[in-house]
Amino acid sequence: MRPLLLRGGKLVDPSQNLNRIGDLLLSDGVIEHVGGSIAGPEGAEVVDCRGLIVSPGFIDVHCHLREPGREDVETVATGARAAAAGGFTAVCAMPNTEPVTDNQAAVGFIVRQAQRARAARVYPIGAISVGQQGKVLAEFGEMVGAGAVAVSDDGKPVASAQLMRTALEYARTFRIPVIDHCEEPTLAAAGAMNEGIVSAQLGLKGIPAEAEEIMVIRDILLARLTGGHVHLAHMSTRGSVELIRWGKERGINVTAEVCPHHLSLTEESVRDYDTNAKMNPPLRTAADVEALREAVKDGTIDLIATDHAPHHYDEKEREFADAPNGIVGLETALAVVVTNLVEKGGLTFPDLVERMACAPARLFNLPGGSLAEGGVADVTVFDPVAKWRVDPSTFLSKGRNTPYAGMALTGRAACTIVDGLVVYRAEVPGTERER
Amino acid sequence: MTVGGALGKDLLGLESLSADQIRLILDTAEPFKEISERAIKKVPALRGSTIVNLFFENSTRTRISFEFAQKRLSADTVNVSTAGSSVSKGETLVDTARNLEAMRIDMVVIRHSASGAAQFLAERIESNVINAGDGTHEHPTQGLLDILTLRDRFGDLKGRRICICGDILHSRVARSNIWGLTKLGAEVAVCGPRSLLPNAIDEMGVRIFDRVEEAIQWAEALNVLRLQFERMTAGYIPSAREYNRVFGITRERLERAPRDVLILHPGPMNRGVEIDSDVADGPHSVILHQVTNGVAVRMAVLYLLAGGKPELAEAAKGGSGRGREERE
Numbered sequence: 107m108r109p110l111l112l113r114g115g116k117l118v119d120p121s122q123n124l125n126r127i128g129d130l131l132l133s134d135g136v137i138e139h140v141g142g143s144i145a146g147p148e149g150a151e152v153v154d155c156r157g158l159i160v161s162p163g164f165i166d167v168h169c170h171l172r173e174p175g176r177e178d179v180e181t182v183a184t185g186a187r188a189a190a191a192g193g194f195t196a197v198c199a200m201p202n203t204e205p206v207t208d209n210q211a212a213v214g215f216i217v218r219q220a221q222r223a224r225a226a227r228v229y230p231i232g233a234i235s236v237g238q239q240g241k242v243l244a245e246f247g248e249m250v251g252a253g254a255v256a257v258s259d260d261g262k263p264v265a266s267a268q269l270m271r272t273a274l275e276y277a278r279t280f281r282i283p284v285i286d287h288c289e290e291p292t293l294a295a296a297g298a299m300n301e302g303i304v305s306a307q308l309g310l311k312g313i314p315a316e317a318e319e320i321m322v323i324r325d326i327l328l329a330r331l332t333g334g335h336v337h338l339a340h341m342s343t344r345g346s347v348e349l350i351r352w353g354k355e356r357g358i359n360v361t362a363e364v365c366p367h368h369l370s371l372t373e374e375s376v377r378d379y380d381t382n383a384k385m386n387p388p389l390r391t392a393a394d395v396e397a398l399r400e401a402v403k404d405g406t407i408d409l410i411a412t413d414h415a416p417h418h419y420d421e422k423e424r425e426f427a428d429a430p431n432g433i434v435g436l437e438t439a440l441a442v443v444v445t446n447l448v449e450k451g452g453l454t455f456p457d458l459v460e461r462m463a464c465a466p467a468r469l470f471n472l473p474g475g476s477l478a479e480g481g482v483a484d485v486t487v488f489d490p491v492a493k494w495r496v497d498p499s500t501f502l503s504k505g506r507n508t509p510y511a512g513m514a515l516t517g518r519a520a521c522t523i524v525d526g527l528v529v530y531r532a533e534v535p536g537t538e539r540e541r
Numbered sequence: 542m543t544v545g546g547a548l549g550k551d552l553l554g555l556e557s558l559s560a561d562q563i564r565l566i567l568d569t570a571e572p573f574k575e576i577s578e579r580a581i582k583k584v585p586a587l588r589g590s591t592i593v594n595l596f597f598e599n600s601t602r603t604r605i606s607f608e609f610a611q612k613r614l615s616a617d618t619v620n621v622s623t624a625g626s627s628v629s630k631g632e633t634l635v636d637t638a639r640n641l642e643a644m645r646i647d648m649v650v651i652r653h654s655a656s657g658a659a660q661f662l663a664e665r666i667e668s669n670v671i672n673a674g675d676g677t678h679e680h681p682t683q684g685l686l687d688i689l690t691l692r693d694r695f696g697d698l699k700g701r702r703i704c705i706c707g708d709i710l711h712s713r714v715a716r717s718n719i720w721g722l723t724k725l726g727a728e729v730a731v732c733g734p735r736s737l738l739p740n741a742i743d744e745m746g747v748r749i750f751d752r753v754e755e756a757i758q759w760a761e762a763l764n765v766l767r768l769q770f771e772r773m774t775a776g777y778i779p780s781a782r783e784y785n786r787v788f789g790i791t792r793e794r795l796e797r798a799p800r801d802v803l804i805l806h807p808g809p810m811n812r813g814v815e816i817d818s819d820v821a822d823g824p825h826s827v828i829l830h831q832v833t834n835g836v837a838v839r840m841a842v843l844y845l846l847a848g849g850k851p852e853l854a855e856a857a858k859g860g861s862g863r864g865r866e867e868r869e
Contacts, residue, residue: 306739307556309656309678309713314740379657423635425655427676 107526109133111146115155115487119162120460121468121476130160132483135526140477153528155487158520161459162475163195163484165466168260168285168339168363168411169436171197171228173219174212175204180416180504182216185436186225188414188503190530192436193519195474195484196227197414201238202261208233210248217253225529226522227484229255229472234273234284238262243272250280255470258285260339263321265291270325274334283337283361283470288321288346289313289387298427300373300388308376310426313388315343322346326353326360337469338362340413342387344397351406361469363411364398366435366442367509371395375509381422381429382509385415399451402461409465412439416505434505438496440488442510444517448490455490483526492518546848551663551670554679555720563721565851567689569841570834572855576613577836586844586857587616590647594620595637596673597653602808602832603673603683607650610839616648634658635665642666648846651675656713669846677711682842683807684717686835688725690827691762693834694803699726704756706790707766707815708737710777714807718764719745732756733788736777753788757795762803765790768815781814791817801825808832 112130117140119125129144130137146152171185182199189197199216201207207216213230220228232249236242238259246257257277264270264286273284294317299305301312322338326349329336341347341362353360367385372392375383383389401407415432422429443462447453463486467475474484496513498506522530547565548558555563576582592611596604604620611618634653641649648669651659656676663670674680688698695701703722709715709731722729723746730748731738732755743749750756756763768784778784785791795802804816804826812818821828841854849857 301740303741303744306741306745307716309676309716312740379660420633424633425653425661426657427655 107134109138109147109150110523110526110528111144111150111152112155112160112485112487113152115158115160117160117477118455118459119477120456121162121464122478124477125456130477130485132485132523132526135483137477137479137481137483140479153487153521157489158487159455159490160477160485160487162463162467162477163486163522163524164193164440164462165470165472165474166194166197166412166414166436166439167256167409167466167470169197169199169414170202170416170432171199172416173203174215179418182219182228183223183225184502184504185414186220186223186228187530188434188436188501189226190522190524191502191519192438193440193486193488193522194226194436195486195522195524196229196472197436198229198231198255198470200258200260201231201233206233206238207231208236208238208244210245210252213249213252213254225524227524229253231256231258231260231285233257234259234264235269240265240269243269243276246276246280246282250282254282255472256283256285256337258287258339260285260287263287263289263291267324267328271328271332274328274332274336278332278334281471283335285337285339286321286325287339288318288325290317290320293317293320297388298384299376300390302373302391304373304376308379310376315345315390315394318343318387319345319349322349326350326358329353329360330356330358333359335359335361340365340368340387340411341398341407342368342390342394344394347397347401347406350401354406361408362406363409364402364407365411365413366439367433369395369398369402370442370446371509379426380509381424381426382433382507382511384426384429384431385413385433386431399447402447403451403453403457408461408469410439410443410461411466412436414503416503417507419506422507433507433509434501434503436503437501438508438510438515440519441494441515441517444490445515449516483523485523486519487521487523488517488519490517492516494518546845547851548842548845550846551659552681552842552846553659553663553670553672555681555684555717555724556679558724560724563685563688563724566685566838566841566845567692569845569851569854570689570837573840573844574834574837576840577833582613583615584613584857585615586849587611587614587847590616590847591645592616592618592648592650592843593641593646594618595641595649595651596620596622597651597658598674600652600673603652606832606835607673607839609836610843613836614840614843616843634661638662638666642668648843671842671846674713676713678713679717680713681717682835682839683714684721685842686831686838687714687718687764687805687807688721689834689838690805690831691803693830694827695761698722700728702728702730702759702761703764704730704732704750704760704762705764705766706732706753706756706788707768709733709742709766710737710739711769712766715766719747723747730756730759734778753790754794754797757798757802760802761800762805763790764805764807765816766807767809768811781811785814789815789817790820792819792823795820803827805831
């Protein structure tokens with residue numbers, strides 16, 4: 107394996123308070139040397155990173171890779187390549203596959219498919235309950251043994267408080283987070299969008315913010331009861347932010363994520379019944395977006411995750427109420443965050459790297475999340491000012507369902523390195539840059 | 542939406558129309574009213590046009606009203622309902638639309654249970670699309686005929702107080718009425734159990750009455766919506782009996798009004814539930830007048846979408862009735 111010398115980039119690594127121009131030498135899959143100016147060893151491949159940011163590899167703890175079951179819309183391999191193209195060196199795959207990833211064999215299958223893909227790393231998330239039926243606890247221990255890094259019934263809420271309690275208690279043995287999709291099922295039933303003025307006008311069944319918040323506070327209280335680590339997926343409301351803040355102030359073991367779309371779009375995107383703006387939780391109001399942005403900045407929300415959810419074109423090309431929830435996100439996440447939070451929202455690049463790389467690694471106990479010498483050589487090199495227009499036909503994901511199609515965004519992955527190997531490189535790095 | 546005449550390509554809802562466009566439709570409907578009073582109820586205005594009535598949901602009144610409007614304008618019409626069509630074989634809405642388009646039709650009138658279905662269709666085919674009711678979103682021709690009926694009685698609707706009573710949450714008629722009436726300057730209120738009102742309804746610029754007695758004190762006209770019985774099984778209200786006792790429009794309640802209150806109902810009625818028979822059949826009921834106006838309004842919409850000149854509507858009917866100028 108040739109050593110890789112990343113030369114002249116801005117090294118941004120909040121895990122060791124690093125924020126300066128310098129060189130990074132990777133060899134044998136580890137970060138060999140971090141320095142101001144490194145003389146490359148014989149035979150090293152040199153990557154010119156001038157004008158680019160070099161950071162610990164981004165990790166997406168929430169995506170849907172659809173394999174097994176729906177290989178027509180995504181596979182572990184296509185998802186891992188899309189992830190790499192978006193600057194992610196690792197992703198966590200949700201277990202709502204067909205069949206459900208609820209046992210060690212199913213977890214092992216995803217691990218093997220990921221090894222074959224040789225793109226971004228893929229860590230399986232196991233189901234909380236057998237078949238995601240919300241009744242019988244799945245075998246956390248065996249799934250962790252096979253490579254699972256967390257458990258979740260994502261796509262479905264854990265309706266039973268007793269099951270959630272047990273999961274939080276049982277997960278403590280394996281030191282893994284229990285991820286909940288917070289949605290009170292009777293309040294959210296048949297809902298297609300946020301409940302509010304737009305749903306009233308469009309005649310669509312709404313999902314009130316309270317459907318999420320009731321479960322957020324339930325989960326926080328159960329984390330207090332059990333001492334388990336609850337991780338709240340895709341937070342979408344101002345009220346949720348307040349409740350998480352309440353929990354953290356009391357030292358409760360709660361962490362939370364937010365998706366780029368909930369940081370950038372509102373229910374107004376649904377106005378023309380655009381099914382590419384249909385997701386669960388739904389796009390909310392401008393006040394919610396504002397509260398979520400603040401929460402990302404002040405750390406109430408720990409990390410940014412995509413909820414990448416590819417769907418077939420035909421499934422989205424239909425009546426709004428009948429269309430499936432979700433959008434693809436791996437290849438737009440970085441740019442949506444740079445455009446909406448850095449350019450307009452005052453988020454710093456070190457904070458962005460903390461939310462997209464360091465915090466996911468730390469909270470999910472994954473390799474990476476740091477450029478410290480001796481650590482795993484998972485590195486993202488991105489152009490913080492590149493302007494580009496979203497063209498879904500160029501996605502490496504099989505999914506094309508995005509509300510950002512045609513939008514001009516800023517920020518793009520230039521080079522993604524996993525285990526010291528380049529798994530993605532923008533065709534001509536930096537040429538699209540406009541200064 | 543610039544193809545076609547003064548209304549654009551489609552009529553999807555009253556939300557997207559201006560006050561002038563709404564007045565134009567109502568004004569154009571005036572000369573068409575007379576055609577239905579003739580012995581030979583037919584004019585050649587849409588001769589050669591092909592119109593498909595695509596009904597994915599049961600409808601009697603609206604479908605027949607559209608059909609009469611089309612026939613009285615001499616259009617060729619085909620009715621498609623879901624039972625027995627390829628839709629029941631699992632064909633998607635977009636495929637149904639494209640197949641119709643391939644047969645070179647001019648207009649589609651669509652009724653569908655999904656909100657947004659009419660817009661979905663309109664964005665995908667070249668033909669004019671008329672929304673005959675999409676889910677719980679809009680039912681623009683019903684809104685227009687209600688407004689025409691109110692205008693027949695009140696003239697200018699500016700400042701007039703209209704209350705829509707009943708299940709606003711699931712009513713496309715309510716939404717079209719709210720848009721149309723507020724655009725024309727009327728004061729609009731809604732009255733019903735809060736479980737059947739959208740939470741954010743006040744943001745649409747309407748007043749809310751929790752008690753029907755208060756609504757009757759305030760209103761000059763009540764548009765009484767049908768109570769859909771499936772709402773009870775869904776748990777929105779306890780029973781039809783209690784609904785009648787608390788929200789029913791009864792003669793006793795109307796007798797306490799400070800003025801005569803005009804009564805509208807888009808039908809079909811549940812007598813003894815949302816409205817009592819002696820009110821529905823009473824002297825201030827204009828319920829059947831609504832039905833008559835429905836044909837004229839739909840003729841006006843068809844005529845205008847087909848590119849008909851509003852000022853020629855009088856000539857188009859080939860008669861010698863009153864001109865537009867005389868009416869105003």
